[in-house]
Amino acid sequence: MNKNSSKKTPPVAASDVGRAAFCPHFLELKQQGHTPSKQAQYLMKQGSQAHADFNQSITRAKSKDKRCYIASYLYGIDDPRTESLRQFRDKKLLPHKAGRFFVSAYYRTSPFIITLAQKSSMINKLLNTAINGFMTKIKDLNNNKNKGDS
Amino acid sequence: MTFFDVVESMALQSYIMYIITIIAIVIYIFLLRGTPVKRPRLVWVDKSRKTKAFRNKAYGVSGKPDCIYKLADGYRLVEFKSRKSGIYESDRVQAKAAALAARGGSKYKITEILIQTKSTEELIPLNMSDEQLYQDIKYYIELAQKAHQGEPLKAIPEKRKCKYCAYVKVCTEKAC
Numbered sequence: 001m002n003k004n005s006s007k008k009t010p011p012v013a014a015s016d017v018g019r020a021a022f023c024p025h026f027l028e029l030k031q032q033g034h035t036p037s038k039q040a041q042y043l044m045k046q047g048s049q050a051h052a053d054f055n056q057s058i059t060r061a062k063s064k065d066k067r068c069y070i071a072s073y074l075y076g077i078d079d080p081r082t083e084s085l086r087q088f089r090d091k092k093l094l095p096h097k098a099g100r101f102f103v104s105a106y107y108r109t110s111p112f113i114i115t116l117a118q119k120s121s122m123i124n125k126l127l128n129t130a131i132n133g134f135m136t137k138i139k140d141l142n143n144n145k146n147k148g149d150s
Numbered sequence: 151m152t153f154f155d156v157v158e159s160m161a162l163q164s165y166i167m168y169i170i171t172i173i174a175i176v177i178y179i180f181l182l183r184g185t186p187v188k189r190p191r192l193v194w195v196d197k198s199r200k201t202k203a204f205r206n207k208a209y210g211v212s213g214k215p216d217c218i219y220k221l222a223d224g225y226r227l228v229e230f231k232s233r234k235s236g237i238y239e240s241d242r243v244q245a246k247a248a249a250l251a252a253r254g255g256s257k258y259k260i261t262e263i264l265i266q267t268k269s270t271e272e273l274i275p276l277n278m279s280d281e282q283l284y285q286d287i288k289y290y291i292e293l294a295q296k297a298h299q300g301e302p303l304k305a306i307p308e309k310r311k312c313k314y315c316a317y318v319k320v321c322t323e324k325a326c
C-alpha cells in the first residue's frame with residue numbers, strides 16, 4: 001500500500017475514483033476548472049434530485065407500512081426492492097378481489113414461513129430463489145410497460 | 151361396523167394426522183434447524199449534502215454511499231444510479247472506493263455492495279481485506295490523486311462515453 005503518498009495528498013473522492021475508470025482525461029479537464037456542459041449540468045441536477053428522492057423514500061419507508069414480511073425479511077424493511085414489491089401489491093393486487101385474497105393469505109402465512117426460514121438455511125435459500133425470481137418478473141413487466149409507454 | 155364407527159375412525163384418523171403434522175413441524179424447527187438468519191437493517195443513509203462523507207485516511211479515499219444495511223454477518227453498501235441503462239465498470243470502482251472509505255472511516259465493515267440502476271442491479275461480495283480491496287482499485291485511486299496534483303492524464307475516447315461526457319465541448323481527444 002502507498003501510505004506515504006496518501007498522507008501527503010488529501011483523500012480523493014470515491015466519485016473521482018469512479019471517473020478515473022470512466023476516462024482519466026475527464027479528471028484532468030475537471031481539475032483544470034472547465035465548466036461542465038449545460039446538458040451535463042442539467043443531468044447532474046436531475047441525478048442529485050433522484051438520489052435525494054431515493055434516500056428519502058428509504059427513510060420514509062421506515063415509518064410507513066412495513067408489511068411485506070418475506071421481502072422485508074430477505075432484503076431489509078427499507079430496501080428499494082421491498083418498496084417495489086409493496087408498490088406491486090398496492091397497484092396490481094389490491095384493486096382486485098382475487099389479489100386482496102392473495103394478499104390476506106400471504107399476511108397470514110408469511111410470519112410462519114419466515115420462522116421456518118430463520119431456523120433453516122435451506123428454506124431460506126429456497127425463499128430467496130423464489131422471491132428473486134418474482135422480483136425479476138416484476139422488473140421485466142415494468143420494463144415492458146415502460147417500453148410500451150415510450 | 152356401524153356408520154358411526156366409520157365416521158368416528160375417520161375423525162380419529164384426521165386428528166392423528168393433524169397431531170403428527172404439528173409434531174413434525176416442531177421437530178423440524180427445534181431439532182433439525184440450520185443457522186438462524188437475521189434480516190437486513192438500515193443503519194446509515196445519506197440524508198443530504200450536509201451528511202459527512204466517510205474518510206479512510208490510511209488509503210486516502212473518501213466517499214458517501216447512498217445507504218448501508220446491517221446484515222447477519224457484515225454490512226451491505228448500496229449505491230444507487232438514477233439512470234435507466236446498465237451498470238458500468240466505473241460504477242463498480244466508485245462503489246468499491248466508497249466501501250473502502252466506509253471501512254476505514256466508520257464502524258461499518260462493508261462485506262457486500264449492491265449497485266442499482268432503474269432497470270437492473272448487481273450484488274458484489276467483498277470477501278477481502280482492506281488491503282486487497284485497495285489493491286483492486288489502486289490504479290484508479292492513483293489516477294485520481296495524479297489529477298489532483300495537476301498531472302496530464304490519458305483519454306479513453308469511446309463514442310458511448312464521450313456522447314454524455316460533461317467536458318465533450320472542450321476535449322480535444324473526444325471520439326465524436
Ligand code: SF4
Nearest residue numbers: 023026307312315321
Ligand atoms: S470527451 Fe474527452 S474526457 Fe470526455 S470521455 Fe471522451 S475522451 Fe474522455
